[in-house]
Amino acid sequence: MKEKVKEDNYKVFALLSRYLNNTPDFINKEEIEEIVNCGVSYEYAFGLMLAAAFGMDTVDNVDDKELFNQYFSNMLHKLDANEYYDNPYYKNIKIPTIKINNSELKYEKYKPFEGFVCNDIIRTEEGRQIPQVGFFQTEFMFPAVLENDRIWMTITPNEIETMKEAVDKAFGNVLTFGLGLGYYAYMVSEKVNVESITVVEKNQDVIDLFNKYVLPQFSNAHKIRLIQADAFEYAEQHMSKEKYDFVFTDLWHDVSDGMDMYLKMKKFEKKSPDTVFMYWIEQSILCYL
Incomplete structure (x- = not known):
């Protein structure tokens, strides 16, 4: 069982890494809203679309179904933009757009339903390592420092x-x-x-x-x-x-x-x-x- 958990951890991290690094805005609003209208949560709909993009069969494939149930239900989170905009730093500190040498200060954004890491990894008693991925329903702006046009520091x-x-x-x-x-x-x-x-x-x-x-x-x-x-x-x-x-x-x-x-x-x-x-x-x- 221990080796199976390790294999599952590796598989989930590999799949998520490719998604977050290459196509974090893969999921679009129209498709996910259509699934939600069937009576499921945004997290579940997001998970179904992500699993499909990974080539997983969560209906007929036992291993894929188990992986989905063990990880996806505890991994995905629809976040409230207002909760973060209400953070004291967001409320009281205003960031201008300015550049000094190779460093640039500006606002970046997450698109609606763009996935991103939103918290530390959760480790279960049996050793499963569950990444925490969040998304917003709407566009979300956040302060960032870029170095040589690459995002280096953020407040997300x-x-x-x-x-x-x-x-x-x-x-x-x-x-x-x-x-x-x-x-x-x-x-x-x-x-x-x-x-x-x-x-x-x-x-x-x-x-x-x-x-x-x-x-x-x-x-x-x-x-x-x-x-x-x-x-x-x-x-x-x-x-x-x-x-x-x-x-x-x-x-x-x-x-x-x-x-x-x-x-x-x-x-x-x-x-x-x-x-x-x-x-x-x-x-x-x-x-x-």
């Missing part, structure tokens, strides 16, 4: 959901590796039990964009200290001396480029035994280790 539902715990648990003097658009720094700065936030960021262009266009909108900008440095060099040479209470690391784009950096940063924990450490998408990274 995925970032919001996967940072909730690290925001909730932050306290005292906080250190965060990775600036992005300052979402984590903003959310933590709004907490009364957080005294300061030190942000270590290597990319000077990103720092310049943030300092000029984003930080002035923070109501607690006085709590923020920015340091232009390599995260690993700072962790090795300065982190333990500063005696931070809480450290959050967000340096990677996804699991594929995050595993090595995650393991490298974990080694510095022993130098600060009284500090609480958390890492972005750690739950998903651990599924691959």
Whole structure:
């Protein structure tokens, strides 16, 4: 059974990877609405269309039917755009369209029914690893930083959901590796039990964009200290001396480029035994280790 679960995990991840990387907007509104009108949920209709696109026979093929039931019902989520637009950062921080050297600040969008990763992987007791894929019924705009015309940093539902715990648990003097658009720094700065936030960021262009266009909108900008440095060099040479209470690391784009950096940063924990450490998408990274 264990080997079968591993095979199922691999199959689902392979299928989803091709879909999300190549044709995330494959499912169109008219077709999915037609299925929903038959009395099923949007998630179920989305799953049926996705399974069909993967070449799965969920009616007569026993293995395909089991795979659909084990994964798809817990994998797909119709999200409420208003819930995310009501997020404090979305409500209070306005992002201009501006470019500095190779870095560009702008809004990107998800099309209606475009699929995207929306949360950490869920691991079941039997070892099934279930990706979390979301979609909206309507177009959804989100802030992004592009480097060399490639999306590098965003504030999407995925970032919001996967940072909730690290925001909730932050306290005292906080250190965060990775600036992005300052979402984590903003959310933590709004907490009364957080005294300061030190942000270590290597990319000077990103720092310049943030300092000029984003930080002035923070109501607690006085709590923020920015340091232009390599995260690993700072962790090795300065982190333990500063005696931070809480450290959050967000340096990677996804699991594929995050595993090595995650393991490298974990080694510095022993130098600060009284500090609480958390890492972005750690739950998903651990599924691959």
